[in-house]
Amino acid sequence: MASEAVTPRADRRLHRARQATLLSLATGVWASVLLPAVGLTREPDPGRVALGAAGILAFMIAQTAVLYAAVTPWLDPRWRRRAQLSLAGTAALSVPLVGPVAAGAWPTWAWLGAALIGMAPLLLRLRAAVAMTAGVLLVTVAVAVWTGGSIARHLAVTGGIGVAVAAVNGFQVWFWDLLVEARQGQAAQARLAAAEERLRFARDVHDLLGHSLTVIALKAELAARLAPVDPERAGREAAEVQRLAASALTEVRETVHGYRAVDLHEQLTSVAGVLRSCGVRCTVLPPPADLPPTVAAELAAVLREAGTNVLRHSRADWCRIRIDREDDVARMTVTNDGADDRGPDAHSHGLRGLTDRLAAAGGELRVRREGAVFTLEATVPVPA
Missing domain, CATH: 1.25.40 (Serine Threonine Protein Phosphatase 5, Tetratricopeptide repeat)
Incomplete structure (x- = not known):
């Protein structure tokens, strides 16, 4: 067995x-x-x-x-x-x-x-x-x-x-x-996909920082050797080290931002596929085509956490995902059945993190439960 x-x-x-x-x-x-x-x-x-x-x-x-x-x-x-x-x-x-x-x-x-x-x-x-x-x-x-x-x-x-x-x-x-x-x-397939994504990110960071840190180390060593005999040139080398470090930091931040900014359409396809493979009937209403990338990135992060909650904290038979835009506000609603007392609530760590993230972007996260039906609603302002 x-x-x-x-x-x-x-x-x-x-x-x-x-x-x-x-x-x-x-x-x-x-x-x-x-x-x-x-x-x-x-x-x-x-x-x-x-x-x-x-x-x-x-x-x-x-x-x-x-x-x-x-x-x-x-x-x-x-x-x-x-x-x-x-x-x-x-x-x-x-x-x-x-x-x-x-x-x-x-x-x-x-x-x-x-x-x-x-x-x-x-x-x-x-x-x-x-x-x-x-x-x-x-x-x-x-x-x-x-x-x-x-x-x-x-x-x-x-x-x-x-x-x-x-x-x-x-x-x-x-x-x-x-x-x-x-x-x-x-379950093993899901863990493997997560592990592959972590390895990809690790490779990107390694490739990015490997060259920069090597040059910084060599420049710093050169500056240390020149300091007693040629202070002026040592100062120039130290300034170059500072510039290289600032440049590497900027590149790392851009890489992390690109890693976090998941495409909303890809996230919708991924979450719906995972839910359906686990026996949940998933209905997805396509998002508006005019959503700005920054708004779509925030909604994608919420959708990822919402899909995780459906799998971990419910025995859902169905799930409905809807994204629409009303004037200057984008709204995403994720509703599923099968919620119980162990389901996510306002004190869930994942939801708390999303609440803080949306608040920083001027948005809001609301959850409610009606019987066995759990609803998560995220709103993000759309810049003019």
Whole structure:
């Protein structure tokens, strides 16, 4: 199974898929566990009925824990091992408790054996699952001989029903693992894109400063050597060092500004693509064509943070992005559903930074929540 920690909260479709998988596994396995209850109704001895019921109940509880662990890849491995050991212990204990129930009249324990075989794909790899199946079949034969039941009937129930349930469970777990791995791939792709952008920026800064700092270092060394013998020339070299440093500082600032000033259209395309890849229906109304570059850069920064908030702080099914201009004000509205109490608010660090940035440009950032719908609205004045 997928082992990397992944939580389906970031994707409502993955959350629903997990719930559906867990329900389907529980339905299929518990159906084979409920059939031993028929044996309880056919057992005349009240003592055996009580012991058998206790064994079946313990087995079902251990099964539930294993089913939960099977579709919870972020679970602590120690908890997973405890659940599996509990199932192994209750299965062994069920043989003396459930085996004698309705002896000869109903293959009571054989149905528990079928449930064990059905859960093999949730616990073990193929070879170990085959070995486990063989062991359960041997126990079934031993129980049939011990209770005077039909060996063929016990093997048909344990082997036939168990293998069928195992095939269905194996397919469901395999499909769930594919969904988890796909979600991991999306997260890795996003991290890779961010890392590549940081590397690009680092290369730009390195290329820009490498030459300037080398020249500055050489000029400073020359000025230090000339100071005792030719103060006038040393002063000229020191002035040149100062000029080079100021020039390098200006170039760095221009590079950082260009890095920050993300194109609004590119940002709209990027945010919409990421949201749609995560299962969010994203509607984008194109921005006006006459937005000044400075205004578009401010809105692009807000849009980037808003898209991050939709993914991190909601379970959105849909998102609507609208940018328009009213006279001397440009307004961007980002609305999404799926907001909850953990969603962003006015005290969020990201939103606080955007509020300060827009305030410096004469703009304003407002957020509101109506039920499960969260709305972020940014306004930026358009210079005349």
